[in-house]
Amino acid sequence: MKKGRFFSLLALAAVSGAVVFMAAGDRPVRELADTIADATHSRTTLSEIYTVDREYRSMMGPSSTQGIRLLESEKPELLWITGYEAVMVGPDGESPRGQELMCHSNLDIDVERHQQLLGPSRSFSTRLFTLSQGQFQVRFPPGFGIPIASTESLDLSTQVLNLNHRGQTTEVRHKVRIEYVRDREIEAPMQALFPTAGYGLALLGGDDGYYGVSDPDGEIHGPGCLVGASASAHQYDDGLGREFTGHWVVPPGRQVNRTLVTQLMRVPYDTTIHYIAVHLHPFAESLELRDLTTEKTVFKSRARGFDDRIGLAHVDHLASTEGIEVFADHEYEMVSVYDNTSEEDQDSMAVMYMYLRDRQFDQRRVAKALAAHAG
DSSP, X not given: XXXXXXXXXXXXXXXXXXXXXXXXXXXXXXXXXXXXXXXXXXXXXXXXXXXXXXXXXXXXXXXXXXXXXSSOOSSOOEEEEEEEEEEEEOTTSOSBOOGGGEEEEEEEEOHHHHHHHHOOOTTOOSEEEEEXXXXXXXXXXXXXXXXXXXXXXXXXXXXXXXXXXXXXXXXXXXXXXXXXXXXXXXXXXXXXXXXXXXXXXXXXXXXXXXXXXXXXXXXXXXXXXXXXXXXXXXXEEOSSSOEEESSEEEOSEEXXXXXXXXXXXXXXXXXXXXXXXXXXXXXXXXXXXXXXXXXXEEEEEEEEEOSSSSSEEEEOEEEEEEEEEEOTTXXXXXXXXXXXXXXXXXXXXXXXXXXXXXXTOOHHXXXXXXXXXXO
16 A cells, blocks of 8 residues: 655645644654654545536536445454545546536545444544545644544545536546555554534524524524525424525625534534634635634634636635644534625535544554454
């Protein structure tokens, strides 16, 4: 298996758009980064070839899903996913294509199977990664990773879009690389992460704009999310007589949307965030996660569009070895800002994919569980 290239601390701190909290002069951390780099493997997968010959709005372009494994093995062993990257290429799998043709690249896991192999976890999400316009790679800080079993299958879903069609036809595909280390090949202990997310919602029907709150208090829960129109059929029912959409319409002009995301994030206990990736659509300005209990900003991501066409050139992300504290008994909201400078309605989404320290991960218990499945 070909070894992947891992960023040094200084290189990671220089990644464009990253908001990074690291001690670049910390020798133990440097040594850990070198150790992980030497043990890093990668699995590269190509999507099917997509023909792009017309305008495709978000979620409307050609798409496909395929199953992959990181390591072909009959007996399960512990792996740590440390990075994920997706770029647009030509049919040959190498020639670069415009990144604005990417709608998204999603990597999902079967949570039920995952828990059978590694043991029960209250905090694991089906979605491991989403990459889209503005951010095409995730690399966790040295020593952090998502634990999975080598025999687990992952679902890779890819889709294209085209917001700047000028009559041309092109063929493209997604080139996806997943970086991982085998636990048996490293001596330094890894820190387990689990994924969760918060996302903006628009209210389609119901009495107020608070998702999943039966008796909302504006002073505690903040302003409710805006009343809007869905940009597609992706809708959510909170079980309390309210209907929401996570893919809504932004009319021409500036729009600020606030969504209570406490129940969406499902923080199971006090812990720390070590990575945040952000999914936004063109015309986005920023996405902010706020702690309503302390009235402080947890993280704010800023977006930048292209100068000569519709699309996102860059979206801020966060990587932190120290981590940012989040609390099980705090209330959180997300604030998205869009400025639609076009003359027609545009679609939008606002998602933060957060990777939190799993303080309940017990490697000895996991080792016993994998040994039992190995027979």
